[in-house]
Amino acid sequence: MTHKPDYTAAELLAILSARQLKDGMVVFAGVGIPLLAATLAQRLHCPGLTILFEGGVVGAFVEPGKLPPSTNDQRCTARANMVLGSADVLLLLQRGYVDIGFMGGAQIDQYGNLNSSFIGDANHPAVRLPGTGGGNDIASLANMIVAMKHEKRRFVENVDFITSPGWMHGKDTRRQSGLPFGGMFRVVTDLAVFGFDENTHRIKPLALNLGVTREQVQDNTGFKLDFDSDVGLTEPPTDRELSVLRMLDPLRLYIG
Amino acid sequence: MTHKPDYTAAELLAILSARQLKDGMVVFAGVGIPLLAATLAQRLHCPGLTILFEGGVVGAFVEPGKLPPSTNDQRCTARANMVLGSADVLLLLQRGYVDIGFMGGAQIDQYGNLNSSFIGDANHPAVRLPGTGGGNDIASLANMIVAMKHEKRRFVENVDFITSPGWMHGKDTRRQSGLPFGGMFRVVTDLAVFGFDENTHRIKPLALNLGVTREQVQDNTGFKLDFDSDVGLTEPPTDRELSVLRMLDPLRLYIG
Amino acid sequence: MPRLDATHRHEPTQVNQVKPYEKLRRDLAQRDRSLREKVVTLDDVASFVRDGDLVGIGGSTMSRTPMALIWSLIRAGKKKLTCSRSITSSDGDLLFASGACEHIITSWFSQGILWGVSKVMRHHVESGKARFEEWSHLAMGMRLRAGAMGVPFMPIRTMLGSDVLKQRPEAKEMECPFTGERLLLVPALNPDVALIHVQRCDAYGNAQIDGLQFVDIDLAMAANKVILSTERIVSNDQIRRVPDQTKIPFFTVDAIVEVPFGCAPHECYGVYEPMIRHMEYYVGLVNKDPIAGMRDYLDRFVYGPKSWAEFLDLIGIEEVLAAARLGNSIYDA
């Protein structure tokens, strides 16, 4: 970047992803940036955003300064409309009640597949990662937004292991796998916002963040990106966005 | 009968069936005599009897004078340990948590099959009866006690329609139908108490009620009964049984 | 999120044909599931139900029957509804006799165990005027559970061997691929509309049910549209104070009507018991003559009153209050 912004990469991520949400949506949010970004959106342009958490929470309204350490903690139920079993909240996805699944990602590939299980061979892994949690379920059933740090080792051509399916091997391979609904919609990183080509379902940059060049994005990506001529620019965080965000996470647990 | 007893047929039925229950059992009770008899047993020899009702009630303790008009009314939940969904209480039967299913019967046959659906041809019935309710489920999954009035038209060789399976066509035909557990255990009537032959699974009298002859039982039964030589006699209702029963049903809703 | 698309024609469910997943989700995606107020009047309810719809009815027997909603659909002259309910009581008599419904899917159908077999049901079924499609109680519940879960069937271990199953080619026997056991697969039931009565909900439709839930939670999830009637509309704050008690989330709900005593003459857990004197009057009338008696009852109690309050007045304020006193007594322990 050409100048040092007065916000952290995590703050940028949270704000850019919050903007992807629209009022009235039902969002299934994972822990970390998604939880924070969804809560931020509720405080900004989406007062009627309904947040679901994997622990079994419907309509959460997380309190400032009381961010939960996971999506299974009692803090997730602050001012919730409903608590239910954790399998039952996932079944809402299967029935189709969820507009957007919203997760972080450890490793993603050109078709938006996510790996959070193994680095290396699954049977003799170099690194055993924590696993899917509800990630596979959310990604199998909902339209997805993923928020993650942009690093070359995280953006790979093909993930070692498909934990949470994106568009599988592109084109209609996702549908052919028995997943007729949902799929990767947006990937938000500290460098850019990405969408997916509607035919090939390959990832493509939609807009670059302030001060970020195409070369920077390509250099931090482990495979060749196709830039459309009309790639746009994201608006930088506003003061209001930053101040509300910092009010939500005064201990800077998530925003670094 | 040779003398007029000082209790009604329904009272006799309730008391004789209550005696079939043992303390500590988990009993799934239908409305009418079963509900009343199970409640009576709780007040007599089974303080630790757990009664389940189809409406979704576990551990009911129905109040005297407040007998519910069905097993789906709030009265069923008086002093209950737990309320849950009505499908979920039936699933307790499927999992195997219930010792005894306890129902009334409209029509029964030599193998203990119950009909509460059709008199005559099912496609052009002479009488459309109310149907199975949970009867089919209970009879498919649990060891059964049935309490019913003894009339020739109700005790038929083969029911017109098997709503709730007993021993099907005898021998191991029940198991062959995909029902490896449960089965008809006792039938209690105002004339006698019946069991089932352990090989043929055909109904057989175990004990006659006070003042009832074999001929009376046979005359009121629509098929030939096999009387063992050692058919016993049931003890007539005691004063204590009658007084507790009448305390439970002061309006004589069920005891006539 | 504009989800309503005027060009999308939602076709009524082919009764008992499992909705393909693509249709199930496309139908749901068309609904406006955003957080919005949905309060309507009892007279508005009819506009949410089309002739020919598969209507799932909540409650069981005489408990939490959404009677005011049924009453309003009959008054609006709805036709050719197929109705499902776990256990059907006098609500089914009204639906058959009014001509609103010619097909009921249920496990049991009579006014109540106290009054023997329903002559109204018998008249309609034995004459072939209407259909009473019988499933076991567990099967009814599991059909809705499959519908609620977004899967096409549930495996169960009942109905096997019985003649109830012989009448139901819609269910399929299966050899378990894990154990080789015989199982019955019952098909998902996804009603076009669900009618459910609750003790309280907010203006968005977050609904709390006290006491017996029956199959209403699965019904709300399974249906493609939910109409709630409620004893009281409360603030969203009140809902959020006891989220454990919320049983139906607002995004499943499409319309809300506040109707105190909306189950009369049936019961609403903790609020009122059944109005037994009225039920006895009703049964006496219709069992004497299931045609003329039923016509009298409909004229006087369904078509006659100008409002639900007027219907309650016909039952009699004294009986309504007595039922309420008993209803509340469940909390006396």
Place this chain on the structure above:
Amino acid sequence: MPRLDATHRHEPTQVNQVKPYEKLRRDLAQRDRSLREKVVTLDDVASFVRDGDLVGIGGSTMSRTPMALIWSLIRAGKKKLTCSRSITSSDGDLLFASGACEHIITSWFSQGILWGVSKVMRHHVESGKARFEEWSHLAMGMRLRAGAMGVPFMPIRTMLGSDVLKQRPEAKEMECPFTGERLLLVPALNPDVALIHVQRCDAYGNAQIDGLQFVDIDLAMAANKVILSTERIVSNDQIRRVPDQTKIPFFTVDAIVEVPFGCAPHECYGVYEPMIRHMEYYVGLVNKDPIAGMRDYLDRFVYGPKSWAEFLDLIGIEEVLAAARLGNSIYDA
């Protein structure tokens, strides 16, 4: 009802092999399900679990973890347990590192999202000392639900296509006989023993859970034996006053231990939040050296204390009270 039969030898579950229905029900029929008091001490718990058992653990991540029960099993030197949990936290570290368990069935395993990947888990899994068998969260829940319902499988629409499924030959793909769609059938999970912590129960085992239930209700129904730990044992009268809140019926329960703060250092909804300072101390210790650090922790906090109270004392009364103050604050709204 004498149901215990000395001649009946209950064999430990073949992990991931669906129990045939006959065995499922015969095992259950052997249990004494009568209404009786079942209160035991924390030291007694080990006698209810055999080496090699499949142990289902309640709660999720750091919430309502039955930590005192796990702690007592480790202290008793249990071996070769297979454990299942929807989401596994530091409880899994303790089970692996102590040698009590060599196989965990779960959807996610690390101490908590705040602390990155568990080095203890990595050490055991990457070295081949122990197995981490991965299913999706929904699959874990539906495996228990099938087990709870007494059916051999549940159909679901996730895991399809993914590499998670390729690692799981225990699940079976199926073409739906109703719709022709592709479905995944996940096999029923019926643990030999379930460990569940609740806010309150009576001496018979009627248990009430406030707030997040996770999969604990299905777990209790699915298991062949349930050990409850509880913040408080209350009278049966108190249970009967709010039957809506009872989530586990007594006849599924085999033993009850009253252990206040029985989830420490994890949280118990409405009673205490996680003891984060202790968790941070723990993670610092074991992430620096997953072998020696873990040995230190086990010696000092698991094998060292004479009692659970002494363990709480090691965490520190100040931290315990602070967690309790936060725990209760959920009701402040």
